[in-house]
Amino acid sequence: MNKDASYWIAIAHLPRWGYLKINSLIVNFYHENKLSPEEFFQLNKQDWRTIYNLDDNQINDLVQAKADLPNNAFLAESLYNDGYELISITSPDYSKTLKSNLKTSHSPSLLYVKGNNKILNKQSIAIVGSRNASERSLEFTDNISKLASLDKKVVVSGFAKGVDKQALDSAIKYSGQSIIVLPQGISTFSVGFKAYYKQIVNGDVLVLSTFPAKATWKSELAIARNPIIYGLSEEIYIAESGEKGGTWSGAIDGLKRNRRIFVRNPEADEKVANKLLIKKGAIPVDFNGNQIELNRKVNSIESNNQTQEQLKLPL
């Protein structure tokens, strides 16, 4: 149990602050000034203003957050009681891959997890794709999941229908390990916890959420969840993408961050946007995930330009 959990909840969900401001504050008081969150909250308004350069609105937010601490304590206690863990960005258990991929600007300040948290720091791949993926895409997903599992890599997925679910179930089928990244608060996932109970208990599955524990599913959360899936993974495989939707925007976002994104090279008869992603810089791979070298060079030059263009779009 993290005795600072109530404070971390207060800090992580400061309203409308965004990860950058929150993480900067954490870096400031925790790493530079060596204060625990408890000590930080004991400072007075004047200190917050002068030492941390916070404005009136921000100070008001902190005052409110401080008043909520007892309520957070009740919440944290009930979460711990139900077997959830809270991992702050300052914790050694926090995923190093996530931190290095998303940096201060985009790393969530607090992770809510249940299951074997040790797999957060193992080699990992993400397999993503449409909810209504074709048989071919699902077979690809199954195969990549199998190869990753044999290779002792953790498969990260988003628990959506189609590719996500296939990636998870295949990892389980091949005795691999898996992280489920939720588009909702962790305490609203009881059906999933029941279905994957055995795998969670034996340490093969970790469920993770970055949202307030009681937040229910919303499409905004599903969209906000995608960068986390990408961020938690060293390699990203796209089985199937349409020209819009979560997979597409997640992939574009990843390319923007110069992530290496592998895309299943589609057959000529497939009506999918995989080719388009390849044009934008994603790396085509075959059924076994091997890069298809020939086309790649051409495409990557071409796509760099495209990506730059894409960046200007108000995404």
Add this chain to the structure above:
Amino acid sequence: MTRQEAEILLSTSFKIDSFYDEQWETIEKLLNKERVLLIEKTGFGKSLCFQFPAIIFEGTTVVFSPLIALMRDQVKKLNSLGISAKCINSEQTQEENAQIINEAKKGEIKILYIAPERQENTEWIEATRLINLSMLVIDEAHCISVWGHDFRPSFRRIINLVNLLPNDLPILATTATATNKVELDIARQMRGNLTVIRGSLLRNNLRLFVVKVNSEDEKLIWLGKNIEKIGGSGLLYTGTRVDTEIYCRWFTHLNIKSIGYNAGLDSESRISIENGLINNDWKCVVSTNALGMGIDKPDIRFIIHTQIPQSPIHYYQEIGRAGRDGKAAYIILFYNPEDRKLPEAFIEGGRPPVSKYEKVIDLLKTEMLGLRDITRKMNCKQTPIEIIIADLLDQKIILKNSKNKYELKTNAPQLDSEIFEELRNIKHNDLDKMIEYVETDQSRMKFLCDYLGDNSITEFNNCDNTGLKKIIVETSSEWQERLQAFRENYFPKLDVEAVKTNLINGIAASYYGFPNVGDAIHRSKYGNAGDYPDFLLKLTLQAFRKKFGQEVFDIILYVPSTKSGDLVKNFAIKISQVLKFPISHDLIKIKQTQEQRILENKYLKTDNVKNAFLFKVPDEIKGKSILLIDDIIDSGATIKEIGKHLTNLGAAKIAPLIIAKTVKGDVL
């Protein structure tokens, strides 16, 4: 706020003029947002230490208390002073509790009492998101420690909460009974900046006596002869539920007003007995140790134990309920060397074998399960399952989720069975200490205070070793005869009444454990000794007359047998011949069942007999009263199942008449 200012407020809001020094010391720290562990004897006024700051703080003070009676008393008192206090507990309806939670959310309650078990309640969890908490109070804080005499798993969550609360939230933990070891353990668990305030535990108005006897008869006879001579009313603690019934009926037999109390009673009966106790409706309430903690009756004039408690700390706590008004109270402990067998059995039987723990862990590897699921799958009694679960929770191997299901934890630690051995040794040592209390020729009060870590040096003269006359039991043939007459008229009641059936409470001729009866049944049932002997018939008929007088039943039915052939049938025929009620042989078994006695818990027993019986000619019993006969009753599952079936067929009344009742299910 100065003490003077505080005392002005105290006299206007609580109608009390001043604080004791230790009260003010505690209050000052709480007002200063600190954490305090307060160890003070019963009657000291610990409650004021949080009630007073609670009215000063903005927001709601939450008080965790395991004692429902105490909550009720305190709420009543506070409300009469115009302070808004409420409690949430299992004796109130869901609607009442929800209403109170609502008021708390709106900030309308100053002091909110809640039973620790209610933390699992989802409405409460919801409320904690909105409640404006000003202070947390943990009453009976010794329940936090496994080294204490009354460890309660539900307190584990309170400690977790304490450790998650911001450190400038004032917290008060109180107890009347904590040894040094327990004090250290509570302080360690509460972490943070904790001040311990410990007062003197001496109670010199208690008059302590130990009465050595050689038999149960001597206890009964001494009480029969003397209890009316002790002024006022009080409590008689027995070791088991069966004993509460026996002592109570003995007093009734002697026209001494008494009533039995145990944890198995419904809340309405419990409340009514507690109220009756306060109003001195009886000379004494005969109870297991379920009664008394936190009952706010200042004038309990005697507390008598017919059975030695498990440890001096249990004893100190139980006798602490007497004489809270400061006037003399008589504290009597009976001791027959045989008596140590019962607490020893509790200690030895305290923990199931490690293999059972492992089996529960295995079950939880594949699915989350509720208590009932586990009990069914384990085929063992519920108490050991509860012990296993409490231990596994304590060792952080499993968890109980908010849906009341148990889960195995990921990366759970290995079961540590050595700690069981350690706890067992501690309990044996405690029991030895209790025997030492009996045998000591020194001051008994000093013995208790020393044991509890209060080593203040005082002159003691309040026991039978320090000036009071020792009690010696003298029996006489007249009293022996009275006791004999009582025993021959003693028939156990069968509490089987339930809603939705027309089953009524019946009667048994005896307990299976009474040697002559048990042996006779065993010989017939398992030793081929033929029909049940006539003395059982006579006894059963006496029981019938005692319970039902001259009542006429329309028909006699008997429970068709699993193993014992026609024994019950033949017995029922004889009953029918004497009582002249017609007998029917149409109640049959339509499903192969196992013998109930080999099934270890009530769920399995209920499952075993479910839909197992059929009465072939429903028309014969429609609207009729039925006398239902069987030889042994244990859990009552068979009788209840038949009762249900016959009710469905239209029977108007079903009264069970049984030869013997087992005591298994009756022990605490």
